[in-house]
Amino acid sequence: MAKVLKVAAVTELPPGSMKTFDIEGKLILIANVDGVFYAMDAICSHEEWDLSEGMLEGTHVTCAGHGAVWDLRTGKAEFDEELQPLKTYKTILKDGEVLIELE
Numbered sequence: 001m002a003k004v005l006k007v008a009a010v011t012e013l014p015p016g017s018m019k020t021f022d023i024e025g026k027l028i029l030i031a032n033v034d035g036v037f038y039a040m041d042a043i044c045s046h047e048e049w050d051l052s053e054g055m056l057e058g059t060h061v062t063c064a065g066h067g068a069v070w071d072l073r074t075g076k077a078e079f080d081e082e083l084q085p086l087k088t089y090k091t092i093l094k095d096g097e098v099l100i101e102l103e
């Protein structure tokens with residue numbers, strides 16, 4: 001059964017911002033895209049940069065390391081070599097908190 005965990009208060013992540021959280025030992029990036037929250041593993045599968053150091057534009061995050069462009073909706077990257085996709089998670093908004101569903 002899926003495990004639902006509280007991550008942050010909605011006010012901690014204004015629209016256009018993203019942050020990495022340690023959730024039970026997993027580093028997960030949470031991004032607020034115009035009020036829609038996305039969650040994806042935070043560590044780039046290229047050379048392990050933290051994606052929260054990159055740039056958020058719409059539903060895409062550009063890695064500060066070498067410029068891979070990650071799609072928060074799919075966990076896939078556009079890059080000049082194929083990168084292992086990152087896991088995405090379902091987010092839930094409840095009582096002013098952002099929750100995510102872990103399997």
Ligand code: FES
Nearest residue numbers: 044046047063065
């Ligand atoms: S570490 Fe992300 S593109 Fe190289």
